[in-house]
Amino acid sequence: MNLVEKDKQYVLNLYKRIDIEIDRGEGSYLYDVDGNKYLDMYSGISVNNLGHLNKTLSDIIAKQAERFMHLSNYFACESTVNLAKILVENTFASKVFFSNSGTEANEAAIKLARKFGRKYSDSKNVILTASNSFHGRSCGSLTLTARDRYKNDFLPLLPRVKNFIYNDTNDLKALVNDDVCAVFLETVQGEGGIVEISQEFIDKLMKLSKQYNFLVIIDDIQAGLGRTGDFLSFEKYGIKPHVATLAKSLGGGLPLGAMLVSEEVEDVLKPGDHGSTFGGNPVACAAGEYVVSNIADSEFLNQVKRKGNIMISGLNELKTKYPLVIRDVRGRGLMIGIDAGQYAQSIKNTALELGLMLNVTNDTVIRLLPSLNINDKEIEEFLGKFEKTINSIKTAR
Ligand SMILES: Cc1ncc(COP(=O)(O)O)c(C=O)c1O
Known part of the structure; x- marks a missing residue:
């Protein structure tokens, strides 16, 4: 029995588990037991705000x-x-x-x-x-x-x-x-x-x-x-x-x-x-x-604002490019919602195959809550993988 199966057997079934066994985390990334690397865009639902393994x-x-x-x-x-x-x-x-x-x-x-x-x-x-x-x-x-x-x-x-x-x-x-x-x-x-x-x-x-x-x-x-x-x-x-x-x-x-x-x-x-x-x-x-x-450091907070703006403007460009999939981009700082309507769940699933961990809330909204010390290179990686994911949806093209 692997961990996910054991979890099903012994832990009260209250959560929608993702079928991956996490081995460790580092910065903005999680690694599974098979050595696959995932860019974590919701950091434990805004818990690991300073990244994993600090x-x-x-x-x-x-x-x-x-x-x-x-x-x-x-x-x-x-x-x-x-x-x-x-x-x-x-x-x-x-x-x-x-x-x-x-x-x-x-x-x-x-x-x-x-x-x-x-x-x-x-x-x-x-x-x-x-x-x-x-x-x-x-x-x-x-x-x-x-x-x-x-x-x-x-x-x-x-x-x-x-x-x-x-x-x-x-x-x-x-x-x-x-x-x-x-x-x-x-x-x-x-x-x-x-x-x-x-x-x-x-x-x-x-x-x-x-x-x-x-x-x-x-x-x-x-x-x-x-x-x-x-x-x-x-x-x-x-x-x-x-x-x-x-x-x-x-x-x-x-x-x-x-x-x-x-x-x-x-x-x-x-x-x-x-x-x-x-x-x-x-x-x-x-x-x-x-x-x-x-x-609480003001320079740290300025960086959160700056990185949030980069993400939001990158996502707005994608919204212009793929209006049938991305209906709205909203939020501020590094608390960002992408309304993807009925596509939200399949975007989340496809992204995972590309090593991008996304979270969906309220059924239709992809909720981004990355670690607050995510760097510019990781933001670029996110935007690239996210576009690739959207591109894989037939309606988008
Ligand atoms: C706005 C808000 N209030 C309260 C809670 C509950 O917090 P906890 O899960 O730590 O009890 C949450 C959790 O997601 C939340 O987002």
């Missing part, structure tokens, strides 16, 4: 593991404090809560929002989220996720969560009243197919937040940490949310999430209100210190 990072992890791997929450931990400090120094936040995942960061934010509302009235507990949003799969964060196919089999979920149409200010306005305690929002919907929020929507949201005293909670789990070319994705809009959630690349591949909170709401949750055994794990936070200090 020697400095693995040394840092080993060093912390040799000191201690876990401390209970009764003790302050140096790497956890250091990571919180870097996050505070580089963002709107005054304090940080650490979790193990994105879902759990959002769970913490749900509790913070509900407790915030309760200070004002027993009915101020309505949470609004956007159509097509993705916020996780535990029961609380799944309630926020506005996609019936993920939810229907698990109803009833949390009460008093409603959805507005993404980017539709009138729809948002129609749902807002004094009972709303929070709005959760992705500034770029990742699972939803790389769709960006407009400045107009954000401006309206912030205005309503002041008027009706609700929290703005940005789920930056996929779009944050340099992915869009800004350290946090919402910096572009010139706003300071009350809360933001992070995960994905935060722990450099180790499980780590965070809820960043602004000074205004840093006292809402009190000792005993929330917690986690593993959240803020010393080893994951030591890795996080390295990841965040690298990504």
Whole structure:
């Protein structure tokens, strides 16, 4: 039995596995056990943002593991404090809560929002989220996720969560009243197919937040940490949310999430209100210190923007050349969506044969989330192989 067959036999079947046995990773590449090399264009769905096999990072992890791997929450931990400090120094936040995942960061934010509302009235507990949003799969964060196919089999979920149409200010306005305690929002919907929020929507949201005293909670789990070319994705809009959630690349591949909170709401949750055994794990936070200090560097972020622009303009040229296959190219930084309609899946399969690993989200969108330190030569390789893949589709020619 090979690994893929054993996986089928022993691991609960919840994921669409790719039939390849990965041996190792290095930079932007993955290698299978037969020695085949693949250019990885989604880096563990935006987890390996500094590439695979970063020697400095693995040394840092080993060093912390040799000191201690876990401390209970009764003790302050140096790497956890250091990571919180870097996050505070580089963002709107005054304090940080650490979790193990994105879902759990959002769970913490749900509790913070509900407790915030309760200070004002027993009915101020309505949470609004956007159509097509993705916020996780535990029961609380799944309630926020506005996609019936993920939810229907698990109803009833949390009460008093409603959805507005993404980017539709009138729809948002129609749902807002004094009972709303929070709005959760992705500034770029990742699972939803790389769709960006407009400045107009954000401006309206912030205005309503002041008027009706609700929290703005940005789920930056996929779009944050340099992915869009800004350290946090919402910096572009010139706003300071009350809360933001992070995960994905935060722990450099180790499980780590965070809820960043602004000074205004840093006292809402009190000792005993929330917690986690593993959240803020010393080893994951030591890795996080390295990841965040690298990504928060302005020159690093400028490079993400520059490389994103090269990719987007290359893809737009392909869109002009192959309009029947590429319907839209969108996104910013190195978070890019290519709407390829019914061809998305077959492009993904053909690309794999050419040594190019692509990911498809929302059925029709090829989602590019390469490592943020992908180099120009690798971008060129991607564009060449991607064109070759499209060319192999009959309709394209
Ligand atoms: C925007 C967003 N929120 C939340 C999550 C859930 O994070 P996790 O899988 O770490 O629980 C994801 C995961 O893809 C995400 O993209």
